[in-house]
Amino acid sequence: MAEPKKCRQCGGTFLYTTNDDLCFSCIQKNELEFQKIKNFLKEHPRSSVALISTTLDISVATIQKFIDEGRLEMVDKIIIDD
Template sequence: MAEVRNCSACNTLFNYTGIRDICQKCAAVEEEQYQMVYRFLRKRENRAATVERICEATGVSASLLYKWVRKNRLQQAMFPNLGYPCDQCGHLTYGAKLCENCSDTLKKEIKHLEAAEEFRTSVKKSENGTYLAQRPNK
């Protein structure tokens, strides 16, 4: 069952079906913009265009281009200079939410935390030795 939401682009009410977060009118405008960008990129001389160049030539916002790249509508294999910002640092990335540098940093931190947890576990195990509760009376 559809629910009523506000369009994230124009703030009008529409029936949200789980497919888009924008109304039909804004979706039609967005699709026209996508076709314009795609026609621009299909030209051989524009295939290596950067996000800034595409925005300048077509008038489409960078956030919309990033959205299309994330959804794989504009594929990085066909257009090598397209990417989207890393969720951590904002540097352009091409296949994941994090760039390679942030991903490596995160992996190192996880290894460090795992090593610390192993150390704590080994210390706890060594503390669980047997102890003499009372000294024997002589």
């Protein structure tokens, strides 16, 4: 059964039906940002977090979250996508 929950990212209320702490809108935004990073790395492999952040206007914290989740991997302070 769905119950109301506060989104960890945007603070909005959504009906909680899974183990995720994010609303559908934030999940979609995160996936879009991940795809942007992945596409950027195809063109510019082994880019730094700072370069990715600056070029794509995606926060370092968001990139770090993808690293922490294992979706991106750092190699000598450069990023590769899995």
